[in-house]
Amino acid sequence: MDVTSTVLDGVLCLLLISAAVVTVSTATPREPTGEGRAPDVASTLATTTATVNYTLTPRSGATSVEVPTRASALDRTAHGTLAELLARAAVGRLAVDGRRLSHARDGLTRSVVRAVGGAIRTNHTRITAVWRPSPDASVRGRVVVGGRPPPDVPVHAATITASSGLPNERSAARAAADERGIEGVADAVAGGVVDGLFPPTRTRVAAGGRDGAVLRHRYRLAERRFGVEEHASLTDDGVDAANERLAAALSDRIERDLREADVPPRAAAEGVRVGRVRIVVRTWP
Template identity: 40%
Template structure:
């Protein structure tokens, strides 16, 4: 089990608590001399510079059950979390907290992490002439995705330099199995992608442990499942109440697969084209720079 798989579903719930904000990084690496056109250098620094950030879960708890924030609810220290990694890894993990279905957010539990990570990375970027875009999607244009962006868009008249890097998403790999399934049609490719997507969002054993955990862990995971059920039009409440995560995941997969199939049919000429575009297993980060 990779740290990122844990983070995708439970970092917001299970990582060790801490208080305050502490950040360590290679100071000035990203904002060195004449980096306005050095997209490659900035991308390299994002992948090698490290930071530790602290954030809290209050936005997610407030959305799931505001009463937990009242007197007699959870101790405020139970909401504090920490994350450490490369700046690119932190951007990836924070962005995955903003997964949406048809543009509607799944949860808000990692909103404070997104803010903290964005502020930290922005402090290392040149003040002007840089944009960093982060995107996870099962395949380009899929109805379920997570995106974020730091910095302004480049002017239409600017000469733009770009560099990209890929960060493992922590979701189970899907592309090879999707290619193997492509001979059986769009529906077979969609089932593979739906299976890996749901498994990435809800690793069944970790999700089961979370549902059996203390507050706010159990409430946040139940809310996550319930929100997915609402957005995908799947009934998962009975399974979630009994912590039957594999059954809940199967219901979510069954609801997601037909939506992905219909979308793939509209976007791609053949099932193999769709399978070749599958990108469940990674997050793309694109750095764009331009002269001012």
């Protein structure tokens, strides 16, 4: 599964506010399908594709970096299955200890919710997409479509997964667990998250372009939420150094979470889900 976008869109994914332009394309009926059985709804999410057009509009004032406001230079398009778009929205709502990294992507979330609503009637359906990179992590993202089921009705459930767009770090976490225990697992998870949010090569390209200010703005937001005091310099080898600082701070937090949960290193490694988002469909009569 692949969600397509521009290079800059991939680098700036946590700073984007979506415009409300959604086109549901292949494999979608003219009218939304009924709630039906949970497996049928899950299948619709996995096979129905949608195109979302939006404009990147980083919020001014969130950091000391002055960001551009020209919408014409920030128009973007994302395309993928509804499951992939839900996964992307979940990662975009990344929060640390319940505090969002940024609200800049809330508009994209609203557009994805509308796209899902265009394909599935949600009166008796609740869809929850959750990204959690490791067991009991205080770093997570979540998006919900539909209301809660009544307390007195039978509820049926089905689960699928979709790519988060971040690296799959389970193999690295397994090796790290054998070599360095919980600390190694935390390092593998944190490295995958940071390199997924700030891919080094693409980040260097963007840093030297016209949207470098937006990228610095995004780093400032991540530094603040992860607890890094030193500001990133994205010139020369600055991207690698900036990522290392973010990963070190995030690793400390993830290691704390794993130790508080008292998870054995190998079990913690098996639970690593950096590269996947879990989507649960619940339906009721």
